[in-house]
Amino acid sequence: MNTLGTPGEQVARLEALLKRVRTNAVALRNERASGEVVSAPMSLGPNSDSPASGTPVTAPTGTLPPRGTLGTLPDFLEQAVTAPPEMHDFGQVDVDPLALHTDDPVTQIPPRPEPLASALEAPTFEDPESSLHSLESDVPTLPPSRDDDIQDPDAEHTKPLWLGLNNGAGTFQGEGGYESRPGDSHRTLAETPAAKVFDTSGEFSTFDEASRESVALTSEDSLGGHRELSPPDVEVDVAAFDNGGIGEEEHLDTSPPISGHRASTRSPELLIAESLSPEDLEQELELGATHVDDSGGRISDAPPSVIGATITLPDESSAVSLELLEPPPSSFNANQGGAGGDDLEADLPRTSFRAEYDASLSSPPSAVDDLRAHEERRTLEQRTSRQPERVAISQRSEDDLPPVLSSRPAAPVGQANSVVYSPRADATGAVFEGERAPLPSMAFLALLDTSLSISVRG
Amino acid sequence: MTLFQTHSAALRFDLNRGRINNRDGDAFVLVPLAVMSELCRELSEDSLTSFGYAMGTEIGRRLLQRITAPNELPSATLNDVVAALGDEFAVAGLGTLGVEIWGSALVFTLQDAVLSFGGGTGLDRADSLIASLLSGVLMRAFSRDSNVVALGRAGRTARFVACNLATSEQVERWVEERLSAGEVLARLNQAVQA
Numbered sequence: 001m002n003t004l005g006t007p008g009e010q011v012a013r014l015e016a017l018l019k020r021v022r023t024n025a026v027a028l029r030n031e032r033a034s035g036e037v038v039s040a041p042m043s044l045g046p047n048s049d050s051p052a053s054g055t056p057v058t059a060p061t062g063t064l065p066p067r068g069t070l071g072t073l074p075d076f077l078e079q080a081v082t083a084p085p086e087m088h089d090f091g092q093v094d095v096d097p098l099a100l101h102t103d104d105p106v107t108q109i110p111p112r113p114e115p116l117a118s119a120l121e122a123p124t125f126e127d128p129e130s131s132l133h134s135l136e137s138d139v140p141t142l143p144p145s146r147d148d149d150i151q152d153p154d155a156e157h158t159k160p161l162w163l164g165l166n167n168g169a170g171t172f173q174g175e176g177g178y179e180s181r182p183g184d185s186h187r188t189l190a191e192t193p194a195a196k197v198f199d200t201s202g203e204f205s206t207f208d209e210a211s212r213e214s215v216a217l218t219s220e221d222s223l224g225g226h227r228e229l230s231p232p233d234v235e236v237d238v239a240a241f242d243n244g245g246i247g248e249e250e251h252l253d254t255s256p257p258i259s260g261h262r263a264s265t266r267s268p269e270l271l272i273a274e275s276l277s278p279e280d281l282e283q284e285l286e287l288g289a290t291h292v293d294d295s296g297g298r299i300s301d302a303p304p305s306v307i308g309a310t311i312t313l314p315d316e317s318s319a320v321s322l323e324l325l326e327p328p329p330s331s332f333n334a335n336q337g338g339a340g341g342d343d344l345e346a347d348l349p350r351t352s353f354r355a356e357y358d359a360s361l362s363s364p365p366s367a368v369d370d371l372r373a374h375e376e377r378r379t380l381e382q383r384t385s386r387q388p389e390r391v392a393i394s395q396r397s398e399d400d401l402p403p404v405l406s407s408r409p410a411a412p413v414g415q416a417n418s419v420v421y422s423p424r425a426d427a428t429g430a431v432f433e434g435e436r437a438p439l440p441s442m443a444f445l446a447l448l449d450t451s452l453s454i455s456v457r458g
Numbered sequence: 459m460t461l462f463q464t465h466s467a468a469l470r471f472d473l474n475r476g477r478i479n480n481r482d483g484d485a486f487v488l489v490p491l492a493v494m495s496e497l498c499r500e501l502s503e504d505s506l507t508s509f510g511y512a513m514g515t516e517i518g519r520r521l522l523q524r525i526t527a528p529n530e531l532p533s534a535t536l537n538d539v540v541a542a543l544g545d546e547f548a549v550a551g552l553g554t555l556g557v558e559i560w561g562s563a564l565v566f567t568l569q570d571a572v573l574s575f576g577g578g579t580g581l582d583r584a585d586s587l588i589a590s591l592l593s594g595v596l597m598r599a600f601s602r603d604s605n606v607v608a609l610g611r612a613g614r615t616a617r618f619v620a621c622n623l624a625t626s627e628q629v630e631r632w633v634e635e636r637l638s639a640g641e642v643l644a645r646l647n648q649a650v651q652a
Contacts, residue, residue, distance in 0.1 A: 444539040445600055451564035451620045452604050456628040456649045 469549060480549070482523055484516075491551075491572055498575050498587060510587040514594020517546045521599040543595065552588065558617070561647035565639075566592055566606065566618040581610055581633060589618050596620065609639035619643065 005013075469486060470479050478486040498506060524542050536557060544555040547568070556567035573584035585608035592606040605626030609617040610633060617639045621629055625646070632642045 442536060443533050444536045445534070447536055447559065447564050448596065448600060448602060448604070448620060450562050452602060452622045454562055454621055454625055454646050454650055456625045456646065 480520070482520060484520070495573065495575055495584075498573075498583065503586070506583065506587055507590045510590025511594040511597075513550075514591035514596075515598040516594075517543070517550070517591070518595040518598025518600075520546060521595065552591075553616075556615075560619075560643040562650045563643050563646050564620045565609075565643065566620070568616045568618070569614055571611075571614075571616050581608055582616075585611065585616050585618070588616065592618055592620070607633065609633060609642055612639060619646070621646070 470481075471477075472479065478488065480486060498509070501509060521539075521542050540555060540557050547553060547555040551572065552568065553571040553573075554569040556569065558565040558567055568588060571584065571588070573582075573587065575583035575587070589606045589608040593604060596602045596604050596606070603623065604620050605623050606618045606620050607626050607629045609619055609629075611617075619629060619642070629642060629646070632645065637645075
């Protein structure tokens, strides 16, 4: 039997309850102002909907109310403040904000703000016209299971690999070479306020940190929402790369964005930002076992393949780069207990990735692509507002340069063709200055020999 | 094609062992600029040239190591070289390297050069050191006998032209005559057209 009544009655009681809460909140403020203690008996029972009013008492009870009631307002507030979240007693119904979560990092659903009315939903709910039914339609579609993403061992891995972090000086660390795409690859965890998810395709996406309250980061979701979590003393972004990247393209872009929380679900190979102390980070790097999993922001004992980290100070004024130059021994396994443990990671390729970008492998336009494009534009705008000269640099392409240096006469002073080294350069590693005629991508040796061939008659 | 790997940690400071190493394991020492300047001021011209040449050959060796395939060196683009060599200059704290093409002349530029030893002929002796260094780089990395001649500084930018041994003597005379860098380079290209 549904002791809670019809949904309409539940909503009515809920509204009455909220009204009383507001009333008592006002009473509490008055109590603080006047020094008088006010309590308000509150209950979610079916007979508890009598109007409540602040009743002066001499002293607070100081004890937690029995299960099933909210107790007096001061008690409720005290309980809410002092008790850990899992100990909160919201009455007859236990509210689990993580109820929709699963342990599968791929199918994990970010927590959604649960309407309070849903907490009162009876198990024998029958009213099809009730708005409570809309909760079902709000459940996001689950991404494909990881079982569907069986990696093809024969698949040639031609996606560019994002193997390192920008240390703030504009350079990337890559194993076997790295070639970025002009204009879009120089986003760093340090530069962007949002936690970025990098994957082996060289793309990036943003996921909402709202699902990880324990991670104190400023989060900006992919739909433009902004959420400020409590700032850490030191924000540390750890990049981890799983060795199982082969065949990654087999399940690229297979997951639609889920309510703007995540635009990518390629969890095993993702680079995840996590908040750690510098000491913890250093220790993890020494151990070589840091692998920040995105299934809740935890650090697992996955294959040790941390390749870079950036510590960003709160004021973003400087950054320190920590780098693990040598890959840890393949036999290392934090879970490898005693002798005879299988070293599963030893057979996995570690450095056989190609760093060339193959545009033909780009997936057709999709909602994810649109989302990424939007994110890229927005990030570019942010960078433009902060570092316009760098954006202008990155948009230059070596291929756009006209030929030069045939028999061109000497340029007047200040108008020579020039190329200047810049640590913030794009993949070409160079920056073309101003509006001067840029240089072609000629071999340096040819230019040098031409210069050395100049003979001056005395 | 990107021939050179970029790196995000050019130097590693091992405070426990008191060592500074680059990514190749080469050891470095940090010397205050004032001490470096004091040392170089005491050196003779030949010693200063040798010092710079030795620095350049070391940089040239590392430049070669950063090339993914040595047989691809001839195809290394100007941008590749500037990026890799600029990294070495930046790590050494010498300034921002650049390259200009003045007609046929290949000109290295160094912006924000911190080395300054003074000089009585309008040419900073530190520029002579850098010129020797660049000669060492070209010799070690590209196997080219060349003389890199300092053309002087214009504002915050010092210029150096790469030329052969015979031409370098004439260029040095022009510089001693206080010709500007533009005038020297114009004369060089007039010689090419003649």
